[in-house]
Every structure is written in structure tokens, then in C-alpha cells.
Amino acid sequence: MRKHNPQRTLVAASLGLLLTACATPQVSAPSSQPLTITELGGEMQAQPVTSNWWRSIPDSSLQQLIDTALSAAPSLAQADARLRSARAGSELAASNDGLHINGSASFSRERISEYANLPSYLTGRWTSLSTVGVDLSYRFDFWGKTRAQLAASRGQARAAALEADDARQWLAWALSSQYLEWRAAQQGQQLLQQDVQLARQQLQLSEQKQRSGLSAADDVAQYRAQLAEAEEKLQRLAMREAQARHALAALSGQPQASIDALPAAALPAWDIALPQLRTGQLGLRADILAARERVEASSQNVKAAKADFYPDVQLSTLANVSSNELGELFSYGARSLRLLPAITLPIFSNGALNARLDARTADYELAVANYNQTLLAAMRDTADRSSNLQVLQQAENAAAANLSARETAARGVNGRVRAGLAAPIQGLAENRRLQQARFSTLDTHTQRLQAQAALLRALGSLPADKE
Structure with missing residues (x-):
């Protein structure tokens, strides 16, 4: 049995919309010169x-x-x-x-409630989260x-x-x-x-x-x-x-x-x-x-x-590093990457x-x-x-x-x-x-x-x- 590929279906649907689903202008051209x-x-x-x-x-x-x-x-x-x-x-x-680049950095420190609906080893403790990232977008x-x-x-x-x-x-x-x-x-x-x-x-x-x-x-x-x-x-x-x-x-x-x-x-x-x-x-x-x-x-x-x-075509990328421990912020495991191509029809x-x-x-x-x-x-x-x-x-x-x-x-x-x-x-x-x-x-x-x-x-x- 042939396995279904959701990515291929999404691309095919997008191409179909590009070819057939755009709105049509219904306004007369200017007549004055x-x-x-x-x-x-x-x-x-x-x-x-x-x-x-x-x-x-x-x-x-x-x-x-x-x-x-x-x-x-x-x-x-x-x-x-x-x-x-x-x-x-x-x-x-x-x-x-064209290209837009935004940088971000954040730090949060939070105490988790002892009565939170979490495993006991996580409740009643202080946690920290450090994040450094960059957001890149390009509009064609x-x-x-x-x-x-x-x-x-x-x-x-x-x-x-x-x-x-x-x-x-x-x-x-x-x-x-x-x-x-x-x-x-x-x-x-x-x-x-x-x-x-x-x-x-x-x-x-x-x-x-x-x-x-x-x-x-x-x-x-x-x-x-x-x-x-x-x-x-x-x-x-x-x-x-x-x-x-x-x-x-x-x-x-x-x-x-x-x-x-x-x-x-x-x-x-x-x-x-x-x-x-x-x-x-x-x-x-x-x-x-x-x-x-x-x-x-x-x-x-x-x-x-x-x-x-x-259609409006835009490509966005979000790359950041995030870690509960400041010493591991720039380690390989703290990296995160997100690719967001978008087509608006x-x-x-x-x-x-x-x-x-x-x-x-x-x-x-x-x-x-x-x-x-x-x-x-x-x-x-x-x-x-x-x-x-x-x-x-x-x-x-x-x-x-x-x-x-x-x-x-x-x-x-x-x-x-x-x-x-x-x-x-x-x-x-x-x-x-x-x-x-x-x-x-x-x-x-x-x-x-x-x-x-x-x-x-x-x-x-x-x-x-x-x-």
C-alpha cells in the first residue's frame, strides 16, 4: 500500500491554488490621458x-x-x-x-507551585529559562x-x-x-x-x-x-x-x-x-x-x-538557543530552528x-x-x-x-x-x-x-x- 505524504499533498494544493484560485479584477481601466x-x-x-x-x-x-x-x-x-x-x-x-532581521534575548525565573499538576520532582522548585534568538524573514x-x-x-x-x-x-x-x-x-x-x-x-x-x-x-x-x-x-x-x-x-x-x-x-x-x-x-x-x-x-x-x-510569498526562519541552565545555553542541544514558508492567496x-x-x-x-x-x-x-x-x-x-x-x-x-x-x-x-x-x-x-x-x-x- 502506498504511504500518504502530507508535505507532497500540501505543495500540490498550494500550486493548484496559485493557478486557479486568485481573485479577478473587475474594474475598468482608466480612460483619461x-x-x-x-x-x-x-x-x-x-x-x-x-x-x-x-x-x-x-x-x-x-x-x-x-x-x-x-x-x-x-x-x-x-x-x-x-x-x-x-x-x-x-x-x-x-x-x-526584502530581508528583515530581528534579534531577541530573554530570561525568566519561575517557582513552580507545589500543587501543580506536574510530577512531584518538578513541583516546589525554582526554574530558569534563558533564550537568545534571531528571526529572519524575506518577502518576495x-x-x-x-x-x-x-x-x-x-x-x-x-x-x-x-x-x-x-x-x-x-x-x-x-x-x-x-x-x-x-x-x-x-x-x-x-x-x-x-x-x-x-x-x-x-x-x-x-x-x-x-x-x-x-x-x-x-x-x-x-x-x-x-x-x-x-x-x-x-x-x-x-x-x-x-x-x-x-x-x-x-x-x-x-x-x-x-x-x-x-x-x-x-x-x-x-x-x-x-x-x-x-x-x-x-x-x-x-x-x-x-x-x-x-x-x-x-x-x-x-x-x-x-x-x-x-499571491503573496514570504519565507521566515526562526533560530534560537534556549536552556534552563545558563552554562548550556550555547551547547548543541540548546539549538532550535524553524522554517516558515508562507503563501497568502x-x-x-x-x-x-x-x-x-x-x-x-x-x-x-x-x-x-x-x-x-x-x-x-x-x-x-x-x-x-x-x-x-x-x-x-x-x-x-x-x-x-x-x-x-x-x-x-x-x-x-x-x-x-x-x-x-x-x-x-x-x-x-x-x-x-x-x-x-x-x-x-x-x-x-x-x-x-x-x-x-x-x-x-x-x-x-x-x-x-x-x-
């Missing part, structure tokens, strides 16, 4: 770029403010903390499989689950790093915009103060003419209203200057006194060549790259969820595996939707910023032409006033129009500089040779 720059009509970027676009602004005070803010801003500390957390998650995923990644989890975790870490870089770019843009606003307000205050002085002189001349019977009361009221309007503009600009100054202190994380102590300076002479900027640079923008990394990470999570439907999970796969697939669809939305928003924002900059460049040229014409007109009128061919009040009126043209030119110039910074923030980079 990430968009590309070229699909949206953009051009690919071949020229090297730099993400530190603010370095192209020739102003040492601004550069110092940005450097200080980038080194100590609380928002950046939060981004760095998220990055460290993501990297720790990546290391944790990498440790799931046959189906690539851990590799997919590791790739997903590393992708999330890369996304966190890119988002931290995007936060730095946002901070640099916010500081640049407020700094330009602050310097423009300082210059504008000087122009408006001069305009207020001219309006006050107009009022004084009008009042003198009224007292002499050469001017009507309506003329005096008109000049008084013009003076009040000029003073109101000056006060409003002073408020803008204070707001920009306070914003600089908050964004850079410095005391207000440090901002107030910065030396006076004019607006920087900063120009960029618009034709050299390409929508292909968007493919290198930090937040778009981060969104793409999250798409890839979600794709790896889908692979890991699919691997849950396959997902035969029936009551829908849990499919639900997990469905959730991971939905996460992928969401990541693709977020990426596509980020890319579309960036394309629209870049187009808007580019159009705005083009309009402002034209407006600045027109303002410069108007200023040149006003300077010519003012020279002519002032010459006639000095020659006694025109009334002094006419010269004051023309000088006020000149001051207003200067202020308008300054305002348009400031808007153009801010539009340049906004466009580079939208593109996320600048051609490397223009840094």
Missing part, C-alpha cells in the same frame, strides 16, 4: 532655461529681500516639511519587501507590488520637491511685484507733491486776480477743487506706498524698520525680449511638473492595487480588492484631471500675461511720446511766460499737465515691469542666457 503642450498648440522649448527668473531684475535691494525671504519664510518651511514627509514615505515603501516581490509602491512614493516625493520650488517662485514674484509698486509709489509721491505745489500756486494767482477784480469766483472755486483733487491723489498714493512697504516686510519676514531703512532707488531698468519666450517653457514649470509626477505616482498605485490580486475578499483598485483608478483619473486643468490654466494665464505685456509695451511707448510732446509744449509756454507773452497761470497749467504726463508714464512703466514679472511667473522660467 494627460494633455501635452503640443496638443494645446504650444511650442516645445529647446533653449536651456533657468527657474530663478527674478535674478534678471537688476536691483540689489530686491535681490537681498528675495534671498532673505527664501531662506526663512514660514510658507517655505511648510513646503520643506511636506517634502521630508514624502521622502520618509518613500523610504518606508522601500522597506516593505514577484508581481512588482513593492516596486510600484516605491515608484509611487518617490513620485510623490518629487512632486513635493517641485511644489516647494513653486512656492519659492510664487514668493519671489509676490516680493518683486510689491517692490516695484513700492518704488513706483515713492517716485510718484515726488511728482504729485510737485503737482500739489503747482495747483496751490494756481489757486493763489486766481485769488489775487479775484481780489483785483480780474477773475470770477467760479474760477477760484475751480482751482480750489483742482488743488483738493491733487492732494487726494497724493494721499491715495501715500496709502499705496505704505501698503506695499508693509507687504514687503510681511513677505520677507523682516521687521518693518529693515524695509524702511533701505536706501532710496529708482525703478530698475529691466527689459525682456518677448519673442524669446515660448509656451514650451510651461513644460518645465514647477507646479505642472509636480502635477505630472502625481499622475505617474497614481499610475503606479494602480499597478500596486492590481498586484494585490496575486486572495481567494475571496467580498469586494475589498476591487474597491481598492477602483479607488486607486479614481485617484489616477483625478490626478490626470488636475494635471490637465493645471496645464490649461497655465496656458490661458500665459496667453493673458503675454497679451497684457504687449499692450503695456505699446502703452508705454505712447506715454513716452505724450511726455515728449508735453515737455516741448511746456518749454514753449514757459518761454512765452518769461517773455511776457503769456500769463503765469497759463505756464502753471501747462507745467501741471507735464507733471501729470510724467506720472502717467511712471504708472505705465511700473505696470509694464509688473507684467514682465507676472509673465515670467506664469512661464516659470527664463531663457538661461537672459538670467
